[in-house]
Amino acid sequence: xxxxxxxxxxxxxxxxxxxxxxxxxxxxxxxxxxxxxxxxxxxxxxxxxxxxxxxxxxxxxxxxxxxxxxxxxxxxxxxxxxxxxxxxxxxxxxxxxxxxxxxxxxxxxxxxxxxxxxxxxxxxxxxxxxxxxxxxxxxxxxxxxxxxxxxxxxxxxxxxxxxxxxxxxxxxxxxxxxxxxxxxxxxxxxxxxxxxxxxxxxxxxxxxxxxxxxxxxxxxxxxxxxxxxxxxxxxxxxxxxxxxxxxxxxxxxxxxxxxxxxxxxxxxxxxxxxxxxxxxxxxxxxxxxxxxxxxxxxxxxxxxxxxxxxxxxxxxxxxxxxxxxxxxxxxxxxxxxxxxxxxxxxxxxxxxxxxx
Amino acid sequence: xxxxxxxxxxxxxxxxxxxxxxxxxxxxxxxxxxxxxxxxxxxxxxxxxxxxxxxxxxxxxxxxxxxxxxxxxxxxxxxxxxxxxxxxxxxxxxxxxxxxxxxxxxxxxxxxxxxxxxxxxxxxxxxxxxxxxxxxxxxxxxxxxxxxxxxxxxxxxxxxxxxxxxxxxxxxxxxxxxxxxxxxxxxxxxxxxxxxxxxxxxxxxxxxxxxxxxxxxxxxxxxxxxxxxxxxxxxxxxxxxxxxxxxxxxxxxxxxxxxxxxxxxxxxxxxxxxxxxxxxxxxxxxxxxxxxxxxxxxxxxxxxxxxxxxxxxxxxxxxxxxxxxxxxxxxxxxxxxxxxxxxxxxxxxxxxxxxx
Numbered sequence: 222x223x224x225x226x227x228x229x230x231x232x233x234x235x236x237x238x239x240x241x242x243x244x245x246x247x248x249x250x251x252x253x254x255x256x257x258x259x260x261x262x263x264x265x266x267x268x269x270x271x272x273x274x275x276x277x278x279x280x281x282x283x284x285x286x287x288x289x290x291x292x293x294x295x296x297x298x299x300x301x302x303x304x305x306x307x308x309x310x311x312x313x314x315x316x317x318x319x320x321x322x323x324x325x326x327x328x329x330x331x332x333x334x335x336x337x338x339x340x341x342x343x344x345x346x347x348x349x350x351x352x353x354x355x356x357x358x359x360x361x362x363x364x365x366x367x368x369x370x371x372x373x374x375x376x377x378x379x380x381x382x383x384x385x386x387x388x389x390x391x392x393x394x395x396x397x398x399x400x401x402x403x404x405x406x407x408x409x410x411x412x413x414x415x416x417x418x419x420x421x422x423x424x425x426x427x428x429x430x431x432x433x434x435x436x437x438x439x440x441x442x443x444x445x446x447x448x449x450x451x452x453x454x455x456x457x458x459x460x461x462x463x464x465x466x467x468x469x470x471x472x473x474x475x476x477x478x479x480x481x482x483x484x485x486x487x488x489x490x491x492x493x494x495x496x497x498x499x500x501x502x503x504x505x506x507x508x509x510x511x512x513x514x515x516x517x518x519x520x521x522x523x524x525x526x527x528x529x530x531x532x533x534x535x536x537x538x539x540x541x542x543x544x545x546x547x548x549x550x551x552x553x554x555x556x557x558x559x560x561x562x563x564x565x566x567x568x569x570x571x572x573x574x575x576x577x
Numbered sequence: 578x579x580x581x582x583x584x585x586x587x588x589x590x591x592x593x594x595x596x597x598x599x600x601x602x603x604x605x606x607x608x609x610x611x612x613x614x615x616x617x618x619x620x621x622x623x624x625x626x627x628x629x630x631x632x633x634x635x636x637x638x639x640x641x642x643x644x645x646x647x648x649x650x651x652x653x654x655x656x657x658x659x660x661x662x663x664x665x666x667x668x669x670x671x672x673x674x675x676x677x678x679x680x681x682x683x684x685x686x687x688x689x690x691x692x693x694x695x696x697x698x699x700x701x702x703x704x705x706x707x708x709x710x711x712x713x714x715x716x717x718x719x720x721x722x723x724x725x726x727x728x729x730x731x732x733x734x735x736x737x738x739x740x741x742x743x744x745x746x747x748x749x750x751x752x753x754x755x756x757x758x759x760x761x762x763x764x765x766x767x768x769x770x771x772x773x774x775x776x777x778x779x780x781x782x783x784x785x786x787x788x789x790x791x792x793x794x795x796x797x798x799x800x801x802x803x804x805x806x807x808x809x810x811x812x813x814x815x816x817x818x819x820x821x822x823x824x825x826x827x828x829x830x831x832x833x834x835x836x837x838x839x840x841x842x843x844x845x846x847x848x849x850x851x852x853x854x855x856x857x858x859x860x861x862x863x864x865x866x867x868x869x870x871x872x873x874x875x876x877x878x879x880x881x882x883x884x885x886x887x888x889x890x891x892x893x894x895x896x897x898x899x900x901x902x903x904x905x906x907x908x909x910x911x912x913x914x915x916x917x918x919x920x921x922x923x924x925x926x927x928x929x930x931x932x933x
Contacts, residue, residue, distance in 0.1 A: 230669060286877065286878045288586075306878060309833065309844075336835075362842050362879060492930075536689075546852075576844075
């Protein structure tokens with residue numbers, strides 16, 4: 222994976238197509254075997270080319286985080302999209318959601334009686350469905366699980382189709398919390414379902430899942446999973462022991478620009494890799510072919526690497542850096558370069574920067 | 578600065594034009610009074626509209642980090658550009674540099690005898706000048722100051738115009754290191770100048786400067802400063818006590834999307850703010866109008882804010898978030914929205930993503 226390559230100018234993001242296909246197929250087969258639907262989160266790749274691979278492998282639709290991401294994928298022919306975010310609808314946002322609902326099977330998130338009533342006022346009669354977000358332990362957004370039925374009832378009363386309930390067990394991004402976060406997820410969703418029933422409602426969809434908790438999901442407690450990162454992997458998942466380096470399908474190809482001070486300095490800075498660094502991370506990124514190496518200093522256009530004493534690759538040579546958080550790295554690039562073993566094909570990051 | 582604004586969909590970056598103009602003018606006046614040239618680093622704004630303001634205020638040219646940034650600004654009519662980076666030139670990169678040198682007064686960085694010889698082989702006769710980078714204490718790239726003359730001599734011997742020496746005192750990004758880093762910068766540059774003279778060369782340009790060290794610059798030791806962030810400010814500079822909130826000219830306008838768990842949750846996540854968090858930072862970002870507030874949890878599309886006990890702004894209202902590192906935030910956006918007090922004007926981030 223190194224050498225003096227005649228590809229695009231570095232730093233650029235390179236996708237190993239065989240690995241991506243394998244990761245997508247494996248997850249689809251596991252979901253099917255467990256009897257749960259797979260609705261991948263497209264915020265990770267933002268790519269219509271990859272969405273197509275996921276849907277062909279059996280994904281029932283896509284998850285996205287924003288109206289803008291939904292617009293890009295619907296424009297590219299995706300017919301079933303869930304915006305897994307508690308949107309607070311401005312009048313302008315509501316117009317965009319109504320337009321999307323005319324062109325696709327669309328659902329959005331709500332997480333309070335107030336947001337349910339607002340969505341009801343602006344979206345009833347458009348076909349837009351809602352799912353109630355509950356907090357299963359990440360303490361970000363989401364209603365308390367016991368209050369899910371109350372939120373659902375407010376939406377139903379306002380005339381909205383209430384499809385079900387969802388959560389994101391994001392507190393599973395920790396070396397020892399994957400199984401416990403999956404258990405929290407199942408428990409929170411069970412409370413939410415009971416709360417729906419107390420309100421006289423039955424959720425069709427009970428949705429959870431994240432890449433680190435995926436293998437621990439209580440599949441009897443849910444109907445759907447929404448992982449994002451699983452198709453690429455990244456240094457976070459590597460360090461969480463969720464993926465092995467042999468399955469990592471996206472890297473940042475970088476050039477050795479300096480040996481100043483005896484260091485290895487690459488041109489893959491934070492504007493290519495992203496600056497994410499979780500508390501458990503051992504550096505700002507890793508090298509795919511040097512498991513002992515760590516990015517120990519990161520600025521916008523420089524990555525200083527500690528190679529653990531092994532000889533420095535020569536000036537001008539190229540190495541493959543594994544970003545800490547692949548969603549952040551992808552959102553910095555306009556193009557993913559797909560390597561199918563014979564050529565590099567540009568895959569546009571069509572939903573890059575679509576934050577609203 | 579808050580309310581229910583009818584501007585672009587949030588999150589978006591908003592520039593206070595009066596403040597930007599004042600910050601640009603103040604820095605230009607101070608540089609002129611000190612008798613040093615100002616060559617602002619355009620990686621911060623990536624905006625031809627802002628470059629124009631800087632050049633009109635007396636900047637002698639621009640600093641950029643990559644060939645791609647240089648191409649954008651030369652395409653927009655900038656005539657004097659310094660790529661302050663130790664480029665390792667691929668054949669393709671050399672072709673692009675030669676093309677730029679035909680259209681502008683161009684200089685690039687080198688930091689080793691090897692890079693000097695390579696640049697000599699590929700660029701001699703094209704008019705491209707070089708400056709030798711030296712390490713003044715950040716320990717990233719840059720030759721040892723005492724070896725600067727040797728690198729310069731290799732470039733001169735290869736036939737390149739050697740313009741001078743430069744450094745970036747990046748270790749001044751620390752609450753107590755601003756003055757000491759500026760002193761390190763002056764000392765390193767003095768050693769480098771002596772080393773040039775030992776090699777029989779005289780540097781025309783002795784270039785330093787960063788925003789946090791700017792006020793401490795030893796102006797007798799340099800001919801030029803290259804600050805980047807000074808025109809906007811950000812939460813890092815606020816916490817380094819380099820700027821006051823009253824001078825911060827760029828914010829991310831965000832909407833309150835949830836009060837889940839009694840928290841303030843905004844739609845300005847890491848894909849809008851960037852994930853940078855320096856060791857001295859007290860959070861993932863701050864609120865311009867609530868100095869006691871901190872972003873205490875940041876994910877891609879959520880910022881959870883601790884308001885220090887003050888009442889939560891209502892759902893759907895808007896607040897102005899100050900990113901930790903403005904260069905990272907700007908590089909995530911396609912447009913800056915310039916607020917001149919009467920209208921919002923789009924300023925394209927024309928060099929966004931130009932990492933190579």
